[in-house]
Amino acid sequence: TYFGKTAELVRIARPKSHQQEVMLQITRYSMYLGIAVMIAVSILAYVMHLKNELISILTFDVAILMGCVPVALPAVMTIMQAAGARYLASKGVLVTKLDTVEDAASVDVLCLDKTGTITMNSLEVSSLVPLNLSEDELLELAFYASSEETKDPIDVAIVSRARKVNIRGRRISFIPFDPSTKRSEAVVEIEGKRIRVVKGAPQIVLEMCVNGKKFIEEKLNELASKGYKALLVAKGEEGGPLEAAGIIALSDPPRPDSAELIKRLKELDVRPKMITGDSFPIAKEIAGLVGIGEKGISLSDLRKLDESRLLEEIERADFLAEVFPEDKYAVVKSLQAKGHMVGMTGDGVNDAPALKQAELGIAVSNATDVAKASAGVVLLTPGLGGIVEVIIQSRKVYQRALTWIINKVTKVIQFTLLLAVGLFWLGYDVLTLMGMALLIFANDFATMSLATDNAEPTSNPNKWNIRNIMVSSVVLGILLLIEALIAIYIGQRLFSFPKNKMQTFILLIMVFTSQFRVLLVRERRYFWKSRPGRELIASVLVIIAVFLLLGTVGIVVERIPLSASLLSLAYSAAFTLGIDPIKVLIFRSVRIS
Known part of the structure; x- marks a missing residue:
């Protein structure tokens, strides 16, 4: 039946989960590196008699894995999205699917209903x-x-x-x-x-x-x-x-703010595409009045074309006229087939499949319950204002998530290689399992404060490019590895630390570096270009104070002199923030913005 077909489309409609894909790839690459280093070092350490007991080798392997697995990644992503959803609720937008808060950042085509969204819906x-x-x-x-x-x-x-x-x-x-x-x-x-x-x-x-x-x-x-x-x-x-x-x-005249908001969408590099059941001349008139564009086509003309030409015409058109509600699903699929991330507005039962298929399904204020259940966000007020807010806030969430991922991958590179090099240099593990646990807390969980960090949205859609993220993170990780190796040299030459004190000194170096690294990578420009959020500043200051106390007093870890603790803080700040120009150059080279 007609309604049975609609229900079936709602069941099978499902956009690709971009967030899940990113999380899986980051976890996969981190584990690849960790396992490779773990196997290579374990074999070499046994052959070179650096570790002769199985328990000692297993302890080293566990430390490697603890540092490589991004255990806080799902929690951090969820917290960031929840914080974005809470902000949007204050702007009259209810988020029904948390993934939408991040996926909306990548939307580059937004299909808009004419009646009630662009126009007053007051005939x-x-x-x-x-x-x-x-x-x-x-x-x-x-x-x-x-x-x-x-x-x-x-x-x-x-x-x-x-x-x-x-x-x-x-x-x-x-x-x-x-x-x-x-x-x-x-x-x-x-x-x-x-x-x-x-x-x-x-x-x-x-x-x-x-x-x-x-x-x-x-x-x-x-x-x-x-x-x-x-x-x-x-x-x-x-x-x-x-x-x-x-x-x-x-x-049904356009809303007073429609033209301005359409202009704002275009400034955000999101192409608005009007979809209406009205005739072609009416669609063309309204599209021209609000500044959407003049290229249009009617559904009756589209049905005369072959599939490849149809996809091209839908992609080129600024507006589509004489469209039936059930055709919106095909429009969304066509745009996605051309590589676009699609947003779609709708209000009726027939719009439900399209709303569920789109990366950003938007149920307007007067939508049916079925449409609201299928959409990712629900507007509580008429017009386009809420849609613009969703895109801007989503891009802020994307920037925060990007910061966390770059920070995490950089830390994995630095930490994993430091454990390997440190073992062959010093002849023992540079971090204990307790030190490893403390480092994970300081780096992964304390940086959850990034969920409310001050982030600047980009002027264009954001797309996850794992290759570029990995390249930039590897370069930064190697630079910070050099920092840690110099710190080991300082600990040997300046303080002549024995094993336990050296482990504490390296722990402090790694913890302080992790805090300044967050401040370094949160900005794609120079780190001083924007002020961190209050929660992030508080988190960094608390972590620094706590670990200065732990190292100086000797709580949980071996005590080292106050001078050594303060030197580790000053050295970490100077080196980490000192590579900022290199970071800016790297981000520009791989086009991370």
């Missing part, structure tokens, strides 16, 4: 064009094929206007407007005669009429050029042919 009868009868008689006929009970804006406008005329007949039957047929019908009795009245989309009703086609088409084009929505009313004796009775022109 009124603006003009009447009767054929061989009076305006009052035309309104009377339209009244019979309308009902306020349906809450349809068109019916409400016609009934409101028709109250001023004399209603002579008695309605016998009524078929409300159906999106699939694009018309409503009624049978009425007027002065003892049964009359069939049809009201609906002009291109549909005109095909049912036997008169006035040329005149009506001219009038329709004239009204459409002025931005009017036109309905054609036809009448005829029950069981007989229909004759065109006249045209009713309704106006």
Whole structure:
């Protein structure tokens, strides 16, 4: 059945989970590195008699794995998305799927309903064009094929206007407007005669009429050029042919802020694409008024094309006219097939498959429960303002997530190679299992404060490029590895630390470096270009204070002199922040913004 087909599309509609893909790839690459280093070092350490006991080798292997597995990644992603969702709720946008908060950052095409999203969705009868009868008689006929009970804006406008005329007949039957047929019908009795009245989309009703086609088409084009929505009313004796009775022109002007918000979307490099069931001339007029564009095509023309040409035309078009609700799913799939990340607005049951398939499904304020359940976000207020907020906030969440991932991968590179090099240099593990656990806490969980960090959204859609992220992280990780190796040299030459004190010194170096590394990579430009969030600043200061105390007093770890603790702090800050120009150059080279 028709509704069965809609339900099936809702069931199978599912965009690719970009967040899940990123998490899996980051985990996979980190584990590859960790396992490779673990196997190579374990074999060499055994051959070189650095580790002769199985328990000693296993302890080293566990330390490697503890540092490589991004245990906090799922929690951090969820917290970042939840923080974004909470902010959006304060702006009148309810997030129903947390993944949407991050996926919206990549959206580069946004399909918008005309009625209610771009326009006011407040129709009124603006003009009447009767054929061989009076305006009052035309309104009377339209009244019979309308009902306020349906809450349809068109019916409400016609009934409101028709109250001023004399209603002579008695309605016998009524078929409300159906999106699939694009018309409503009624049978009425007027002065003892049964009359069939049809009201609906002009291109549909005109095909049912036997008169006035040329005149009506001219009038329709004239009204459409002025931005009017036109309905054609036809009448005829029950069981007989229909004759065109006249045209009713309704106006639904654009919202006052639509043009400005469309301009803002374009500034964010998101291409708005208007989708409407209205005729081509009306769609073109509205698209021009709000600045969407002039390239358009009607669904009837699209159906004449082969598949490859159809995909190209949908991609090129600024607006699509005469579109049925169920066609929106095909439009979304077509755009995704061309490599686009798609946003889609909708309000009806028939829109549900498209809303679920799109990376950013947006249920408008008056949407049905099915549409709201299928969408990723629900707007509580009419218009485009909430959509712009979603995109901007999503790009901020993306920047925070990117910072966390770069920080984590850089730390994995630095830590894993340091354990290997340190073992062959010093002859023992540079970090104990307790030190490893403390480092994980300081680096992974304490940096959850990035969820509320001050982040600048980019002016273009964000796409996860794992290769570029890995390249930049490897370079930064190697530089920070050099920092740690120099620190070992300082600990040997300046303080002549024995094993336990050297392990504490290296732990402090790694912990302090992890805090300054967050401040380094949170900005794609120079680190001083923006102020970190209050929670991040507080987190960094608390971690530094706690570990200075641990190292100096000797809590949990071996005590080292205060001078050594302060030197490790100053050295970590100077080296880590000192490589900032190199970081900027790397990010520019691999186009991370």
